[in-house]
Amino acid sequence: MALNNTYDARLQQETAVGAGVQILLLALLGSAIGLGPAGWLTGLAFVFATWAVLSRALHRSRLSSFGPANRVTLGRTTLVGGVTALVADSFEGAPPVTLLAALTAVALLLDGVDGKVARRTGTSSALGARFDMEVDAFLILVLSVYVSTQLGAWVLLIGGMRYAFVAAARVAPWLNAPLPPSFARKTVAAIQGVCLLVAGARLLPSPMNLAIVLLAVGSLVWSFGRDVLWLWRSSRTVAGRAVTGQAVAEPMVLELATR
Numbered sequence: 001m002a003l004n005n006t007y008d009a010r011l012q013q014e015t016a017v018g019a020g021v022q023i024l025l026l027a028l029l030g031s032a033i034g035l036g037p038a039g040w041l042t043g044l045a046f047v048f049a050t051w052a053v054l055s056r057a058l059h060r061s062r063l064s065s066f067g068p069a070n071r072v073t074l075g076r077t078t079l080v081g082g083v084t085a086l087v088a089d090s091f092e093g094a095p096p097v098t099l100l101a102a103l104t105a106v107a108l109l110l111d112g113v114d115g116k117v118a119r120r121t122g123t124s125s126a127l128g129a130r131f132d133m134e135v136d137a138f139l140i141l142v143l144s145v146y147v148s149t150q151l152g153a154w155v156l157l158i159g160g161m162r163y164a165f166v167a168a169a170r171v172a173p174w175l176n177a178p179l180p181p182s183f184a185r186k187t188v189a190a191i192q193g194v195c196l197l198v199a200g201a202r203l204l205p206s207p208m209n210l211a212i213v214l215l216a217v218g219s220l221v222w223s224f225g226r227d228v229l230w231l232w233r234s235s236r237t238v239a240g241r242a243v244t245g246q247a248v249a250e251p252m253v254l255e256l257a258t259r
Helices: 001-033 037-061 068-092 097-119 126-151 153-173 183-201 208-245 249-259
Strands: none
Touching: 001 068, 001 097, 037 068, 037 126, 037 208, 068 097, 068 126, 097 126, 097 183, 126 153, 126 183, 126 208, 153 183, 153 208, 183 208
């Protein structure tokens, strides 16, 4: 019991350090560009929410170590917090586009690093995968909010689709079934951040930015639609087997593993 408490205390120290680094980044942004009230409040809210959610998740996970991969993800989270503060601040005046794009670019480049670190160090975990996914999803949401101020509210579809899917799964539990690995799904997910970064950087003419974001939306709708259709068909297969009295669990595991 004492050992578990020691591990838990160390994990909480990691999250506290992460929160401190995020506040330090906000202070640096404030001194560099004069971060306004909206930026500060949003950034601090992000820090507190991240610390609270991650601390609770770590306590429930019973991990013995935070792990190098989660440290990389926590570093990305710090950058996402900076991007969030800058986007919130942009509603009060002209945003520092170069700085915002730089923070976003580094966060996107580090996206694949934590997974590689986890595999090489043998520290992969369900919590780490979920942590990584939530950071990615929130960054895309924030970027879609930023780009929507230029191209229209329809861009929010990019950032909101994943959260809409999660909400729909509460009503339709068959959407919670595990999906088979898909290179296409990973590619589409990566494209979203890149397209939003390019459009948000404002380096290209507006018609080109519009075309790029439309490509992102189209690919995302296709990816989600394909997955939803696969999950629906799988749920019908399971229901059919249950009605006919056939074994359900083992065949479904095989099907998920071989698709």
